[in-house]
Amino acid sequence: MKKLRIGVVGVGFIGQLHARTVAESETAELAAVVDLAAAHGKAIAERYSTNYFADVEQACSAGVEAFIVALPDTMHMETTCRLLELGRPVLVEKPMAHSLAAAKAMAAAERQGGGRLLVAHILRFDPRYVQAADAVRQGKIGQPVHASSGRFTVRDVGVRLNGTSSPCFYLGVHDVDALQWITGASIARVYSRAVAKLMPRLGVKSDDAIFTTCELEDGTAGQLYCGWTLPSDIPTGIWARTEVIGTEGVIDLDVRDHGLRIHSSGAWALPDGLHWPEVNGRIMGDLREEVRHFAEAVRTEKPFVMNVAEGLRAVAVNDAILRSVASGQPEAVESWRI
Numbered sequence: 001m002k003k004l005r006i007g008v009v010g011v012g013f014i015g016q017l018h019a020r021t022v023a024e025s026e027t028a029e030l031a032a033v034v035d036l037a038a039a040h041g042k043a044i045a046e047r048y049s050t051n052y053f054a055d056v057e058q059a060c061s062a063g064v065e066a067f068i069v070a071l072p073d074t075m076h077m078e079t080t081c082r083l084l085e086l087g088r089p090v091l092v093e094k095p096m097a098h099s100l101a102a103a104k105a106m107a108a109a110e111r112q113g114g115g116r117l118l119v120a121h122i123l124r125f126d127p128r129y130v131q132a133a134d135a136v137r138q139g140k141i142g143q144p145v146h147a148s149s150g151r152f153t154v155r156d157v158g159v160r161l162n163g164t165s166s167p168c169f170y171l172g173v174h175d176v177d178a179l180q181w182i183t184g185a186s187i188a189r190v191y192s193r194a195v196a197k198l199m200p201r202l203g204v205k206s207d208d209a210i211f212t213t214c215e216l217e218d219g220t221a222g223q224l225y226c227g228w229t230l231p232s233d234i235p236t237g238i239w240a241r242t243e244v245i246g247t248e249g250v251i252d253l254d255v256r257d258h259g260l261r262i263h264s265s266g267a268w269a270l271p272d273g274l275h276w277p278e279v280n281g282r283i284m285g286d287l288r289e290e291v292r293h294f295a296e297a298v299r300t301e302k303p304f305v306m307n308v309a310e311g312l313r314a315v316a317v318n319d320a321i322l323r324s325v326a327s328g329q330p331e332a333v334e335s336w337r338i
Contacts, residue, residue, distance in 0.1 A: 004295040007032035007064040009056060009079055011044045014093060015070030017276055018291065021283045022068070023048040027295040032059040034067075060086050066298055068120075068291075069093060073169055077102040084115035089298045091290070093120045095173040095318065096311035098165070100334055103315040107308050107338050118294055118304040119311035121177050125286040125293065126274060132242065132251045133182045142248030144183045144218075149175035150225030151240035152209070155198055158228035163205040168318050172210065172226030176321075177314045178242055179224060182251065185216040187317045189332050190224075192324035198229060212321050224321075235261075236270040312336040 006028045008019045015035075023030040030050045035041030038054065045052035053059040056067065056079060066089040069080050076097045083090050084106070096119045097103040110117045123129045135141060151171055161170060168176075180186055194207040209227025216222055230239055236256050244251040258273030271277070276287040297304050316336035324331040 001027065001296075001299055003027060003029040004299055005029050005031035005063060005065040006291075006295065007034055007053070007056070007059045007067045009034040009067055009069045010071035010075075011035050011041060012070065015068075016044060017283065017287060018068045018070050019044060019048060021276070021287050021291045023050070024282045025288070025291055025295065027292055027299070031064045032062065034059055056083055057086075060088060064088075066090070066294070068294075073098040073165060077105055080106050080117070081109040081113075084109040084117060085113035087114040089116040089118075089294075091118045091120055091294045094122070094177075094311075094314075095119075095169050096308075096315050098169060100312070100316045100319045100336065103312050103336075104338075107312055110308060111338075116298065116304070117308050117311075118297075119306060119308070119314075120290060121174065121306055121311070121314070122275060122286050122290055123174055123178055124181070124306050125289040126255075128253055128255060128274075129178060129182065129242070132244070132253055133184075135251060136182055136184060136244065136246070140249055141244065141246030141251060143246055144185070144220045145245050145247060146221040146223075147179055147183050147242075147244040148223035148225075149179040149182075149242040150223070151175060151238055152225075152227050152230050153237055153239070154230045154232050154234060155202070155208075155228050156232050157237075158199050158206055158208070159202055159204055161206070163199075166210075166318075166322060167207055167226045167228055168210050168321050171228070172224060172321070173314050173318055175224050175226065175240075175242065176317045177310065179214070179222055180216075180313060180317075181310070182242065182244055183216065183218075183220055183222070185218040185220050186313060187214045187222065187320075187333055188217045189215040189330055190317065190320045190324050191330040192321045194325045195227075207325070210321060210325060212324070214317075233267065235268040237272075309336070309338055312338065
């Protein structure tokens with residue numbers, strides 16, 4: 001099968017990982033790098049012997065067939081909508097957008113423009129989470145009764161983002177999707193509280209963490225939590241768990257430890273073994289599978305593993321969480337169905 005010519009838009013931390021993954025792929029070719037910072041974009045393009053373009057229109061004119069949008073979430077809508085209007089398939093990094101209104105505009109652009117949209121919720125390609133969702137679908141734990149999902153990362157992340165994103169959009173969106181995907185039920189109502197002690201002390205206008213009680217449409221009770229509060233020297237950058245208690249059994253996902261522990265220079269490290277580990281000189285794991293799936297599904301016109309409505313749903317829940325933090329009251333999740 002001919003390799004899909006993919007351009008990566010935005011080559012910050014995650015964009016560079018995408019660029020490398022595409023460059024090493026058997027199903028895709030890194031055909032372009034697009035970045036507003038010309039010097040930086042050109043340097044990344046030169047690293048992978050590909051073309052640099054200042055905007056997506058130039059890249060499309062040069063024959064780039066599909067795009068990965070790895071911009072900050074507040075910039076997803078404009079670029080993604082333009083690419084979809086041009087008929088290009090797009091893999092957009094999570095969250096789909098920074099607001100439900102922006103996400104709905106992207107969904108409309110997909111319906112009207114001819115392009116296809118996959119939201120890059122990487123846990124959809126994590127075998128642990130996939131097996132958990134499959135176990136619930138197969139009835140192995142009976143009917144879900146209550147569930148919780150959340151993650152914390154180091155405070156350095158909050159400092160680096162410097163108020164440009166909320167912990168519930170940068171981190172918590174993973175668990176907003178996972179809780180609904182694994183249980184098979186949508187969140188209807190949330191009650192959320194935030195804490196802000198660390199970030200203000202560090203000169204950052206941001207919450208430290210957000211905790212949410214959820215009511216799911218099928219009566220399941222849920223909890224969500226996220227934050228950038230871990231000490232900088234903790235051995236893992238992701239402290240995450242997901243639990244589903246059912247009428248006949250339990251799902252318990254503890255993903256803080258990927259099975260490898262290294263003690264060096266007086267400290268422990270728990271390296272990533274699943275999301276984007278380097279194996280024999282290449283990026284492997286969930287990110288590689290995500291890119292492979294995107295390229296293969298575009299080439300074969302097969303459905304994506306996650307539909308646009310599910311991306312909208314996650315953004316709608318996050319909107320409700322932030323409204324609840326602001327109001328101090330429970331908030332209903334706005335309609336996201338298309």
